[in-house]
Amino acid sequence: MEKYDIVIIGGGPAGLAAAVSARESGIGSVLVLERDKELGGILNQCIHNGFGLHTFREELTGPEYAGRFIEKAEELGIACKLDTMVLEISPGKIVTAVNREDGLFELQAKAVILAMGCRERARGALNIPGFRPAGIYSAGTAQKLVNMEGFLPGREAVILGSGDIGLIMARRMTLEGATVKAVAELMPYSGGLKRNIVQCLEDFGIPLKLSHTVIDIKGKERLEGVTLAEVDGRGKPVPGTEEYYPCDTLLLSVGLIPENEISGKMGVELNPVTAGPKVNESFETNIKGVFACGNVLHVHDLVDFVSEEAAAAGKNAAAYVKRESAEDTAEKDVWDAAGREVPVKPGEGVKYTVPERINAAHMGEKLTLRFRVDGVYRDCYVSVWFDGERVIRRKRQAVAPGEMEGILLDRELLLRYPGLDAIRVAIEPG
Template identity: 50%
Template sequence: MKTIQSKYDVVVIGSGPAGLAAAIAAKKEGAEDVLVIDRDLEPGGILLQCIHNGFGLETFQQDLPGPSYAQRFIDEAVGLGVELLLDTMVLDITSQRKVTVSNRFMGIADIDARSIVLAMGCRERTRAQIRLPGFRPAGVFTAGTAQRWVNVEGYMPGSRFVILGSGDIGMIMARRLSLEGAKVERVLEIMPFLTGLTRNYVQCLNDYDIPLQLSHTVNRIIGKNRVEAIESVQVDERWNPIPGTSEIIPCDTLLLSVGLIPENELSKKAGVRIDPITGGPYVDDTFQTNVPGIFAAGNVVHVYDLVDWVTEAGLASGRSAARFATTVRNSEIRHIPLVAGENVRYVVPHELDKDNLANGEIRLQLRVKTPIEAPTRIEVSDGENLVTRKVEPYARPGEIITLTISPRAYDDVQRAGRLVVSAVKR
C-alpha cells in the first residue's frame, strides 16, 4: 500500500508534460518534497496515446513519438525523487492550498501544499458544444477517445470514418486510422482555412488520399443506434449552411476534432480567476494565478500547439512554485497588465512583474485572430511607444507565436502602465 506524507513543498496536479516538467524544475530549484498526482494508472498524460512522432524538435532537437517524449521526463522526475501518486482523483483544492484526494488505497486524504502547480491539461470540445444536429447514436466520438482506443487499448471503434475538424489531432487520427486499415472518407473543416499544421495536411491527409473540405461542416448525424451516415454541408462566412450543398456521406463513425478546452473545474474551486478568452487562469510571468501559491502551466492555461512550449511553461512554473514554497516572498509586486491589441486573440502571461525583467527575459505567447500569410510584425508597446518587436514569416491562428521582452527593455517597461501586443502585416 502506497503511503504519502501529509505535507509537501510542491504538489503538482497532473502528470502530463507540464506537470512532469514542473515537478522536475521544482526539485532542481530546491523544493524538498514534490508530489505529482494523476488520475491515470501511469504518468505521462495524453502523450501516452499520442504515439505519432513530431515531438521534441525544440526541446531535444529530435523527432520523437509522444510516449518517448513523456518517458524522458518520467525517468528524470523519478530519478530526482519526485513522488508519484497515481490512480488518484483530486476532489478539491482550497485557496489555503489544501488538496483533498481520493483513491482505492488511501480512501479520502488531505494534503497540505506550500505551493501547487495546476497542470490538468485540457479536454476536447464535444458535439453539444458545437450543437451538432441529428441523432445520438453510438459511433460519435471525440478524436481523443478514438485515439485512446486505437493506440492504447487496441480496439478500432469503426471502419468508415468522417472527421470533423482539421486540427492536428483530427488529421493525425486520420493517418493512424488509415494505417490500421480503416477508410477515412472525409475531413470536414468549418473554417475557410486549415486549423492544424500544414505539414500534417501533407503527411496525414495527402499521403493517404483523404479528401479535405474547407468551409464544410456536419449538418446532421444519421442513424439512431449506430452512425449510418452523416450529412455534410457547405457554410458561408458566418457558418450558416448554404442551401443545396448538402451531401450524404455513408460512414459508421464520426470523429470530432473541434477544439480543446482547458480543464479548470478544480482551479475554480480554489478561487482561481479564469480568462474567458483562453478558458484558463489569469497568470503572471511566473505562472502564478490570482491565488498566492497556486501556479498553473501548460494546456490548463491556454491550449498550446507544441508540447515543447508546454514543457517550457511547466519548467518555469515549477521553479516559481519551488521558490514560493522555500523562500520568503517579496510582497511588493508591481504588476502591469499585458493586453491583446490589434489582431491578437490573447496573450499569456496576462500580467508581468516589472522587476522580474531585471532577472532575465520574459517570454510572451500569443495567438492571432485571423491568418496573415505574409510577413507579420509582432509588436509590444506601452500604448504609444514601441517596447519590442519581431517579424514572423506568417501568422496563423492555429500556431502560437512566441516573443521575448529582453532585459534591455527594462527602462521602457518601468515607465509603462500596461503593454499592448499587436500582430499586423508588415
C-alpha cells in the same frame, strides 16, 4: 494531515517538467497527484512521432518523450500518487483527493502547481441534429481505442474539425486500413499545424473541406452516413451545397477545454478566451503560491513549449516556497516591494496572451510572451507596444490560429519604462 512544500495536480508532461524543475531548484518535498494509472498524460496515447524537436533536437513518439521526464522524476526521487483524483483545493492550499488505498484524504501544500491538462469538446456542445447512434467518437477517444486498446472504431470515417488530433487520427485510421472520406472544418482555415495538414492529409490524399460542417446524421442504432454542407461567413449552411457521405464513423475534433473546474472553485481567476488561469510572468495565478502550466493554462500544439513553461512554473514555485519558509523575511520583503505588474493586452489580430501581467522586477532576463492570432495573416509584423510606442517589430511570413506564436521580451527593455501602463501585442500589415 501530511504536509508538502509543493503539490502538483496532474502527472502529464506539464506536471512532470514542473516537478523535475522544482526538485532541481532545491525543494525536496514535492508530490505529484495523477488520476490515471500511469504518468505521462495524453502523450501515452500519441504514438506518432514529432515530439521533442525543440527540447531534445530529436523526433520522439509521445510515450518516448514522456518517458524521458518520468525517468528523470524517478532519478530525483519525486513522490507520485497514481490513481489519485484531486477533488478540491482550498484557497489555503489544502488539497482534497481520493484513491483506493487512502480513501478520501487531505494534504497541506505551501505551493500548488495546476497541471491538469484539457479535455475534448463533445458532441453535446455542437447541436448536430439527428439520432445518437453508435459510431460517433471524439478524436482523442478514437486515438485511445486504436493506440492503447487495439480497437479500430470503424471502417469508413468522416472527421469534423481540423484540430491536430483530428488530423493525426485521419492518418492513423488510414494506416490501420480504414477509409477517411473527408475532414470538414467550419472555419475557412485549419485549426491544426501546417505540418500535420501536409503529413496527415495531403500525403494520404484525404480532402480537407474548409468552411464546411455536418448538418445531418443518418442512422439510428449505428451511424450510416453524414451530410456535409458549406457554410457562409456567419457559419450558416448554404442551401444547395449538401453532400451525403456514407460512413460508419464520425470523429469529432472540435476543440479542447482546459480542466479548470477545481481552479475556478478555489477562486483562481480564469481568462474567458483561453478558459485557463490568468497568470503573471512567474506563471502564478491571482492566488499567491498557486501556479499553472501546460494545457490547463492554455491549449498548446507543441509539447516542447509545455515543458518549457512548466519548468519555469516549477522553478518559480520553488523560489516562492523558499521565500515564504525563510525565517529571515528580508528576501520576501524585497520581493514583495519590488516593481509592479503591468497588464499585457491583446491588440489587433491577437486573441490572447500568456502571461497577462508582467512585473519586470520579478522576471528573468528574458520572457517568451505566447499568444494566438484570430485569423490567417500573411507578410505581416508582430509588434509589441509599450503604451503609445512600438518597441518590437518582427516580420512573419504567415501566422495562423492553429500555430502558437511567441515573442521574446527583454527585462532590460522593460526596466527602461518604469511608468509603463500597458503592454500590447498586435499583428500589423507588412
